[in-house]
Amino acid sequence: MTTILDWPGYRVYRHEIDEAGRTLKLWVRRKRGNRVLICSGCGGRAHKIEEVRQREVRDLPWRKYQAIVHVEYYRIRCPKCGLKVEQVAQLPSKAPFSRDFEDAVGLACESAAARQVARQFGLAASTVRAIDLRYLERWTKSRKKPVLRQMGVDEIFLGKTQKFLTVVSNLETGEPLWFGADRKEETLDEFFRTQLSGMQRSRISAACVDMWEPFTKSILKWVADCRIVFDKFHVMQHANKAVDEVRRAEFFRKGGPMRGLVKGKRWLLLSRWVNLDGKKRQLLNDLFRLNRRMMKAYLLKESLDRLWTYSYERAANRYLNQWIDQLRWQRLEPFKKLAVMLLRHLEGILNYCRVKVPFGVVEAVNGNIKSLLRRGRGYKNLRYLLLKAQRMAVLKTEFVVFRKAA
Ligand SMILES: [Zn+2]
Incomplete structure (x- = not known):
C-alpha cells in the first residue's frame, strides 16, 4: 500500500476497504527516517513537536475505489513564528484534497471547462475553480518570470x-x-x-x-x-472605419441601383485585397467601376498598410506625406480626419522603423x-x-x- 500510494516520506499503517461504497481508506504517517519539520509560516526548519493531529484528504482514485487518506501531521514550535502547523507536501491547503489530486484537477482544467471537470471528478464547479486557482498559484510561484523588455x-x-x-x-x-x-x-x-x-x-x-x-x-x-x-492593428482599424463611413455616405447619397450595389459589401470593403479570391475581387471591381469614391477610399486604406514596411523614418515620413497628398480634391472627409490623427501621432507611428515590436x-x-x-x-x-x-x-x-x- 505504501508503494502504491507513493507519498515520499510517508507510510501506510492501516487501511480499510468498503466494497459496497467503493472507497478505500488509508491511514498514513511519517516514515521513521523522515524527521525534517518545515514551518508552514516561514518555510524554515523547526524541531519541536507540540501536538499530533490528523486530517482527511481525498487522493487519486485506485481503480474504481475512491481513496481517502488520513494523514498524521504535527503542530510545531517554530523559532520565528511560534506555534504553527508543519508544511506537508501533499497537503497544499486547508481544503480536503491531496496535492496529487489537486494537480490532476488542475491539469484537467487546462483543456476543459470547469463544469466538465466537475462532472468528471464528482465535485462542485466552484470547488473545481478553487482547486484550479491554487494549482495555478503554485505554478506561478515556482516559475521564473521572463524579463520585460x-x-x-x-x-x-x-x-x-x-x-x-x-x-x-x-x-x-x-x-x-x-x-x-x-x-x-x-x-x-x-x-x-x-x-x-x-x-x-x-x-x-x-x-x-x-x-x-x-x-x-x-x-x-x-x-x-x-x-x-x-x-498598426489599431491604426488600420481607424482606416477601416473611414472606409466604412465613406460607404455609408455613398449609400445614402446615391439612390436606386447604386444602393443595391453598395449594400452588403461592408465586409468585402474591410477585407485586404490579398485575402480575397477571384470572385470577391470581381464583386469589388464591379462596385468600383460605378463608384469612384468607394474605389479611392479602398485604395487609400490598402496603400496605408505599406507605411509599416519602411526601415528608415525619413522614407516612411515621405511615404505618409505622399499618401496625404492624394487626399486633396477628393472630398473624402473621413480620410481627412484620419490624416489629422496620423499626423498628431506621427512619432509613435514612425517609431516602428526603429523598434520592430511584434x-x-x-x-x-x-x-x-x-x-x-x-x-x-x-x-x-x-x-x-x-x-x-x-x-x-x-x-x-x-x-x-x-x-x-x-
Ligand atoms: Zn516559521
Whole structure:
C-alpha cells in the first residue's frame, strides 16, 4: 500500500476497504527516517513537536475505489513564528484534497471547462475553480518570470457594468502580465508602481499601445526613454472605419441601383485585397467601376498598410506625406480626419522603423482572454482570469492570432 500510494516520506499503517461504497481508506504517517519539520509560516526548519493531529484528504482514485487518506501531521514550535502547523507536501491547503489530486484537477482544467471537470471528478464547479486557482498559484510561484523588455498595453471592454479592463502584456513571450480595472492614466500608473522595481522599469525599451493618450502619458512618466509604438492593428482599424463611413455616405447619397450595389459589401470593403479570391475581387471591381469614391477610399486604406514596411523614418515620413497628398480634391472627409490623427501621432507611428515590436501579440492576448470569458462564468475573480490566460500563453494552447486588419 505504501508503494502504491507513493507519498515520499510517508507510510501506510492501516487501511480499510468498503466494497459496497467503493472507497478505500488509508491511514498514513511519517516514515521513521523522515524527521525534517518545515514551518508552514516561514518555510524554515523547526524541531519541536507540540501536538499530533490528523486530517482527511481525498487522493487519486485506485481503480474504481475512491481513496481517502488520513494523514498524521504535527503542530510545531517554530523559532520565528511560534506555534504553527508543519508544511506537508501533499497537503497544499486547508481544503480536503491531496496535492496529487489537486494537480490532476488542475491539469484537467487546462483543456476543459470547469463544469466538465466537475462532472468528471464528482465535485462542485466552484470547488473545481478553487482547486484550479491554487494549482495555478503554485505554478506561478515556482516559475521564473521572463524579463520585460517590450510591453503591450491594451484594453478590453467587459460590458456595461464592469466597463474596461487594462491588459499589460509581455510582447516577447505573448503572455498577459497584469490586469487593471478601468483604463485611466492612474490605472497603468498602478502597474508600474506595484508590479515593477526601478530596475525592472529601466529594462523596458518599447511599448506597443493604441492611440489612447492616458496610457502613453503614464508610460512616459514611468519609463522616460521608452519608445512608444502605436499598434498598426489599431491604426488600420481607424482606416477601416473611414472606409466604412465613406460607404455609408455613398449609400445614402446615391439612390436606386447604386444602393443595391453598395449594400452588403461592408465586409468585402474591410477585407485586404490579398485575402480575397477571384470572385470577391470581381464583386469589388464591379462596385468600383460605378463608384469612384468607394474605389479611392479602398485604395487609400490598402496603400496605408505599406507605411509599416519602411526601415528608415525619413522614407516612411515621405511615404505618409505622399499618401496625404492624394487626399486633396477628393472630398473624402473621413480620410481627412484620419490624416489629422496620423499626423498628431506621427512619432509613435514612425517609431516602428526603429523598434520592430511584434504586432498582433496584443490582439492575440486579448483574443485569448475573451475566449476564456466566453467559455466560463467563473472569472469574476480577475486574479484567476490572469493566471489562466498566462498558463494558456505558456502552453500555447488556443493561441488565436488575428490577422484580418494587421
Ligand atoms: Zn516559521
